[in-house]
Amino acid sequence: MKIKFCTQCGSTTELKVPVDDNFERYVCTNCAHTHYLNPRIVCGCIVYKEDKVLLCKRAIKPRMGLWTVPAGFMENGETTRNAAARETQEEANINITTGKLFSISNLPHANQVYFLYLADLGDKSYSVTPESSEIALFSKDDIPWDEIAFHTVKSSLTKYFEGLEDNHESKKNFKLHEVDF
Ligand SMILES: [Zn+2]
Incomplete structure (x- = not known):
């Protein structure tokens, strides 16, 4: 599953490993909101x-x-x-x-x-x-x-x-x- 746009502000996301994390997440390029996808x-x-x-x-x-x-x-x-x-x-x-x-x-x-x-x-x-x-x-x-x-x-x-x-x-x-x- 892909999250293209931030659920908080609607800006585009990028896939990256946030600081202090071990998994790639969709992170907002504008507000830095991190989107977690779990089972x-x-x-x-x-x-x-x-x-x-x-x-x-x-x-x-x-x-x-x-x-x-x-x-x-x-x-x-x-x-x-x-x-x-x-x-x-x-x-x-x-x-x-x-x-x-x-x-x-x-x-x-x-x-x-x-x-x-x-x-x-x-x-x-x-x-x-x-x-x-x-x-x-x-x-x-x-x-x-x-x-x-x-x-x-x-x-x-x-x-x-x-x-x-x-x-x-x-x-x-x-x-x-x-x-x-
Ligand atoms: Zn955002």
């Missing part, structure tokens, strides 16, 4: 019901028409857990209670970090939203593995089902997965 945090839920997980077909860009778990960018003022629940509400219309943190995935090439929580659907209902054109529960063998929108989501789902096979009856035994892409 974005994506939060979401692996919503499960018995041996199935809930996937949403994306009605929005990017990767429109492909499947993913409910997830999206964290907002200022939120916790990761709150963000995961809000995204699940926005994308699948579920008032979910989040459980254990399942995975932290680092995507340094995309400047993103993913936090995915486990969440039991129970008897709650779900429905399509402006962000999801279709929502369904899939068992491992029914998942459209070739139509998963994001590599990191596919990886976490794979680990989830591997864990299910190892743990069988209890999801309490899931360990936290840290994955670097």
